[in-house]
Amino acid sequence: MSASYERGINAFMEVIDAPVASFFSSCVHCGLCAESCLFYTETGDPQYAPIHKLEPLRRTWQQEYTLLGRLAKLAGLAKPVTDEELAAWSPLVYDSCSMCGRCSMVCPVGNDITMMIRKMREGMAAAGHAPEGLVTATARSITSGSPAGVKWVTVQAQIKRMQAQFGIEIPVNKEGADYLVLMSSWEILNYPEYLGAVGRIFAKAGATWTLADDAYEATNSGIQIGASDLARQLVGRIVAAAERLKVKCVISPECGHAYTAIRWEGPNLMGRAFGFEVKHILEVLDDLRRAGRLKLKGSIDKPLTYHDPCQISRRGGVHEQPRTLLNQIAPQFREMNDGGTMNWCCGGGGGVSANERAEALRTIAFKRKKAQIEELGVDTVVTACANCRVVIEEALEHYHMDIEMLGLTELVAEHLDEEGI
């Protein structure tokens, strides 16, 4: 089998369910979604209006699932969706959408445009119109366990480093632990301090945790490219490990879409509820704080801000926790304009950062984040998503901005009250 136009259209037919049909039929063409999309606001190019990115899917719905559309098609009056059109839409669906969900928030009739983009990618991937970068990343995820090709030996090396650096124990494959900790490729490669931070915090809080050697990677390229069959395989690895190790809770790392993949899409992909909880690391930290098991002291004596990762804050609902934590240690915390659930995306989510074709556009789209940071006059930006962090760091380099990026979990670990508890 190979990808084909027919498989793509068939996938469109599969994903157009009642919500999609009602969304398409209730769109009032107001154009508000355009103003909410940073790929439109930063380029002014109307082809980046979110609802327009769904045009082939909309026409498929109209021609296949509506009475008038069917009649028009039978009478030869409807313009069929062509393979060339799908190819032309590939940059719109993959390069100019980070599935950040801002358009879904502003739609006055409540259309979840982001969810429809996610669904449309199923057809685009099946038709072979996914960008090369994402195809490669997905292939590596399936074959080697991680989109960046990170193997367990690399993780082992980082475990050793962190154990030596912080004098902590990092358990592996420990049955019956409270938490199964996952990581994203970026954390394993660029920010292994995350692992050290988690180890120190849990040691202090007296929580038991473990890594799994067959499920260390939290990211899910299957979801980004839009291949549920592959996404299911990737989530299945984590579910299998969590059930094998009988953990109470799986912790999604500082990675936005990983959280969406495991917490929201996971049970739907698997077709059943999990026997364990799934939480983002910030939720876990705030839970521990509330239970009195996490005490912080000291403060950061400089102005800083928090960049809300879309999938964690807007799509995931974790926006109070980071502020509660930051307010304890950062007296000069400054809220970004549009901060919280309406924050602007870094421009690299939803697979855009893995897609080389989108690089130039992503750099233009970053102007929005650049302006947000500049008007605050801070030199430090804290976030809770390794992908946001990498994307922002690269863009800061490009625009010659001298801004320091920090992960919130590491920041918390550095301010543990050693005498407390």
Added chain:
Amino acid sequence: MESQSKNAVGAALEAAGVSRREFLGFCATLAAAYSLPGTAVDAIAAALEKAPRASVIWLSFQECTGCTESLTRSHSPTVEGLILEQVSLDYHHTLQAASGEAAEHAREEAMRAGSYLLVVDGSVPLGNPGFSTIAGVSNVDMLMETAKDAAAVIAVGTCAAYGGLPAALPNPTGAVSVSHLIKDKPVINVPGCPPIPVVITGVLAHFLTFGTLPELDHLGRPKVFYGESIHDRCYRRPFYDQGKFAETFDDEGARKGWCLYKLGCKGPVTYNACATTKWNDGVSFPIQSGHGCLGCSEPGFWDQGPFYKALSMPTASMQKAVGAAVGAGVAIGAAMAIRNKAAMTAAKAAHEPVRVEDLERKS
């Protein structure tokens, strides 16, 4: 003024005791109504003063004389009333002194002189010529004969403009409007039951000043007077916008002067100048006196449903139509649902699991 001929409008007005100030005030009102600049006031005044008294033939067919009453009796003499009086009304059933053959002779004389304006009130019965005759001549014959050489035809009142009451269902006389019969020259409709006097004089003044007729809308009405709805110009409009409605004619809302929409006011779909010019020399208009607009200046107003039902209410029993629509909708919806379900199931059955190697096309 001394230099003008005795037969001119200006002299006639002067003779009737209309002051220069009153006359210029009237000209200014007209200029404003037609959206003309201030300098036009003098031009209108000059033209009206010098204009020869236009010859007017007034034909009354199936009507109630209410239009004539409205124009001549509704208020003490005003400039507009006098303008109307001072046109050379050569033939008018109700107003002329002559009767019998002398009256018809006057009409023929006026027609022979040419360049006259024809004013018609009342509708024309086509069902049987005997339904309405004047001096043994059927209405339709008299209209066609008189209109042949008229400079323009003004259909005064809703009956002449759209058929009005005589044409209301089941229209026993086969009544039609003037514009239904006259196609070869301009017909200005001045609808209303009755129409506002200043609209008639305004049209006449326009004709006398510029030698042309004012701009008309798609229903042949002068746009200056029929361009906006009663609703848009109603002083109770703010209550509508606030959702404050009188629910009955003697409730708190009615006493407070709230919007009469729910009591059947047709203001939103009626285009006329009542809310601006008002009636009885600017004293009041129906809504101001506590009753909703009937929509009397709109085509077919008599058949537009009950006067006291809100516009949003259905005018006839909808049960059958709704029942049929629901039935058809359910049937089509169910058929589409079954068909769509089958299409979706087929698509799911045709799903080939996507493997990594399926993400690219193999040539």
